[in-house]
Amino acid sequence: MIDAVLTIAQSQTPGPMAQATLFHYLIVSALMFGIGLIGFLTRRNLIIMFLCTELMFQAAGIALIAFSRFHLNHTGETFVIFVLTIAAAEAALALALVVLLFRRRETLDAGVWSQLRG
Amino acid sequence: MDALVSPILLFGGCVLGAIGVAMSLPRKGLNPQVIGALIAALAGGVLLIGLGVKAGPSNLPNINFYLFSLIALGASLRVITHPRPVYAALYFILTILSSAGLYVLLGAEFMAFALVIVYAGAILITYLFVIMLATESPTADQVEALSPFDRYAREPVLASFVGFLLVAALSVMMARGVSVLPETSNYAAAQNLNDLPKKVETALRDAKLMDKDESIARDADGAYQLDLFPYAGGPGTVTIAYGEGRTRVLSTDHPDWPKDLRLTNVEGVAFALLRDHPGSIEVAGVVLLMAMLGAVVLARKKVELDEQAKLAAERRSLADEFAPQNSPLMGPSVPGSPTVREAPTRSLGEPSRPAASGGAA
Known part of the structure; x- marks a missing residue:
C-alpha cells in the first residue's frame, strides 16, 4: 500500500531513468531568476521591467515546488499559491501605476523618472 | 558540491x-x-x-x-x-x-x-x-x-x-547538502487519507473488497475506524461493518488492496491549505481586495464635477445650442427641435478633457 503512494514524477516515467536530482530544478530556477534580474536591470521599458519581476516570481515558484516535492509535503505548493496571489495583486497595482505614469509623461521610459520630486 | x-x-x-x-x-x-x-x-x-x-x-x-x-x-x-x-x-x-x-x-x-x-x-x-x-x-512617416x-x-x-x-x-x-529526490514511500501527507473515508470506501468497492451494503465502521463517537498508516508502523487496518452490527477487519496487506489508492495532489494541497494553514485563504483574499481597491484609486480619472454641477453644465450647453445665434441654419428656433441629440454628448465630453491630463496630480 505504502509503495503505491507515488507521485506522477515517478509513476508516469518508464524505467529507472526517472529520478532527477533536486539540484537540476534548483539550477533551472536560479538561471531563470538571474535572467529576470538581468532584464530588470537592463530594460528601460516600465512594463518589461515588471514582466521581469514576474519572471523572478516564476523562478521562485519552481524552486518552491521542487522543495515541496523534496520534503514530501504540500507546504511549498501552499506557498506558491501565495506567490500567485501576490503576483496578481502586484500586477494590478503596478500596471495601474504604469498607466498613471504614462499619462503624466506620455512615455514608458524609466529613465524619464530618474529625478523624482516629492 | x-x-x-x-x-x-x-x-x-x-x-x-x-x-x-x-x-x-x-x-x-x-x-x-x-x-x-x-x-x-x-x-x-x-x-x-x-x-x-x-x-x-x-x-x-x-x-x-x-x-x-x-x-x-x-x-x-x-x-x-x-x-x-x-x-x-x-x-x-x-x-x-x-x-x-x-x-x-x-x-x-x-x-x-x-x-x-x-x-x-x-x-x-x-x-x-x-x-x-x-x-x-x-506616426506614419516613422519607419522604425x-x-x-x-x-x-x-x-x-x-x-x-x-x-x-x-x-x-x-x-x-x-x-550543499542536496541529493536525489527521495522515494515517496513514506509520504507524510498520505496520512490524510484517513480523513477521506468515502474515497477509501469507493476504492475498496471498486476492488471488490467490500460489498454494496457494507460500509466502514464507526465507533460510538461517530469517528470512522480507519487507520491506514499506524503510528507504530506495519500494515494499516480498516474496520468494515456489515449486517447487524457485525464488523470485520481488513488489512492493507490484502493481496487485492487497491495499489492506486492514494491522496491526489489536489486533495493534498487542500489539506495543507485549509487544515494546516487555516485562514490563509482569507488573508490572500484581503490582499487581493486591497490591491484591487488600490488599482481603482490609482487609475481612475478624477471626476471634478458633482452630479448637480454636471446637470447645470448640461443645461447651460443645451441652452447655448438653442440660442438663435448658435444655430444659423435652424432659422427661428423652436424649443425641442432636432439638435437635442448631439447636445448631451458634447457637454459630457468636454469637462472630462482637462481631467485626463490633470487627474494624476
Missing part, C-alpha cells in the same frame, strides 16, 4: 551564460543577438550536461525535464531581449506554460493548472491590455516604430555580470 557538478563546468557555464546574455541584449550599433543567444544556449547546455554527467545514469532526469527547462530558459531570455513589449509578454506566456510542465514533472498538477489559469489567463492578459493602452502610436528605450538596453555587460554572479553564488549555496 563536487558530487553534483564539477565546479569548473558550473563556473564556466556561468561565465559563458553571462557573455551570451550580454551579447543578446539589444544595444546600439552592432547587434549580435543571434550569436549571443547561441552562446547562452550553449552555456545552459553545458550546465545541464555537467549536472547529468555527475548524477550518473540512474539519476538522470527524464527527457521532458530537459525539454521544458530549455524552452523555459530560452523563452525567458527572449522576454528580456525582445525589443517589442507585446512579443516579450507572449514569450513570457511560453515561459509560464513550460514551467507548468516542470510543475507536472514534480507531481504538482494542481499548481500547474493554477499557474496556467492565473498567470497565462489573467495576469498576462492584463499586461497585454496595458501594453496596448500605454504605447505611443507610431520602436522607441529608443525599447531598442537599447541599459548597461548590458554590467547587469549580466551581476546576474550571473548571483546565479553562481546561488548554485554553490544550494549545492
Whole structure:
C-alpha cells in the first residue's frame, strides 16, 4: 500500500531513468531568476521591467515546488499559491501605476523618472 | 558540491551564460543577438550536461525535464531581449506554460493548472491590455516604430555580470547538502487519507473488497475506524461493518488492496491549505481586495464635477445650442427641435478633457 503512494514524477516515467536530482530544478530556477534580474536591470521599458519581476516570481515558484516535492509535503505548493496571489495583486497595482505614469509623461521610459520630486 | 557538478563546468557555464546574455541584449550599433543567444544556449547546455554527467545514469532526469527547462530558459531570455513589449509578454506566456510542465514533472498538477489559469489567463492578459493602452502610436512617416528605450538596453555587460554572479553564488549555496529526490514511500501527507473515508470506501468497492451494503465502521463517537498508516508502523487496518452490527477487519496487506489508492495532489494541497494553514485563504483574499481597491484609486480619472454641477453644465450647453445665434441654419428656433441629440454628448465630453491630463496630480 505504502509503495503505491507515488507521485506522477515517478509513476508516469518508464524505467529507472526517472529520478532527477533536486539540484537540476534548483539550477533551472536560479538561471531563470538571474535572467529576470538581468532584464530588470537592463530594460528601460516600465512594463518589461515588471514582466521581469514576474519572471523572478516564476523562478521562485519552481524552486518552491521542487522543495515541496523534496520534503514530501504540500507546504511549498501552499506557498506558491501565495506567490500567485501576490503576483496578481502586484500586477494590478503596478500596471495601474504604469498607466498613471504614462499619462503624466506620455512615455514608458524609466529613465524619464530618474529625478523624482516629492 | 563536487558530487553534483564539477565546479569548473558550473563556473564556466556561468561565465559563458553571462557573455551570451550580454551579447543578446539589444544595444546600439552592432547587434549580435543571434550569436549571443547561441552562446547562452550553449552555456545552459553545458550546465545541464555537467549536472547529468555527475548524477550518473540512474539519476538522470527524464527527457521532458530537459525539454521544458530549455524552452523555459530560452523563452525567458527572449522576454528580456525582445525589443517589442507585446512579443516579450507572449514569450513570457511560453515561459509560464513550460514551467507548468516542470510543475507536472514534480507531481504538482494542481499548481500547474493554477499557474496556467492565473498567470497565462489573467495576469498576462492584463499586461497585454496595458501594453496596448500605454504605447505611443507610431506616426506614419516613422519607419522604425520602436522607441529608443525599447531598442537599447541599459548597461548590458554590467547587469549580466551581476546576474550571473548571483546565479553562481546561488548554485554553490544550494549545492550543499542536496541529493536525489527521495522515494515517496513514506509520504507524510498520505496520512490524510484517513480523513477521506468515502474515497477509501469507493476504492475498496471498486476492488471488490467490500460489498454494496457494507460500509466502514464507526465507533460510538461517530469517528470512522480507519487507520491506514499506524503510528507504530506495519500494515494499516480498516474496520468494515456489515449486517447487524457485525464488523470485520481488513488489512492493507490484502493481496487485492487497491495499489492506486492514494491522496491526489489536489486533495493534498487542500489539506495543507485549509487544515494546516487555516485562514490563509482569507488573508490572500484581503490582499487581493486591497490591491484591487488600490488599482481603482490609482487609475481612475478624477471626476471634478458633482452630479448637480454636471446637470447645470448640461443645461447651460443645451441652452447655448438653442440660442438663435448658435444655430444659423435652424432659422427661428423652436424649443425641442432636432439638435437635442448631439447636445448631451458634447457637454459630457468636454469637462472630462482637462481631467485626463490633470487627474494624476
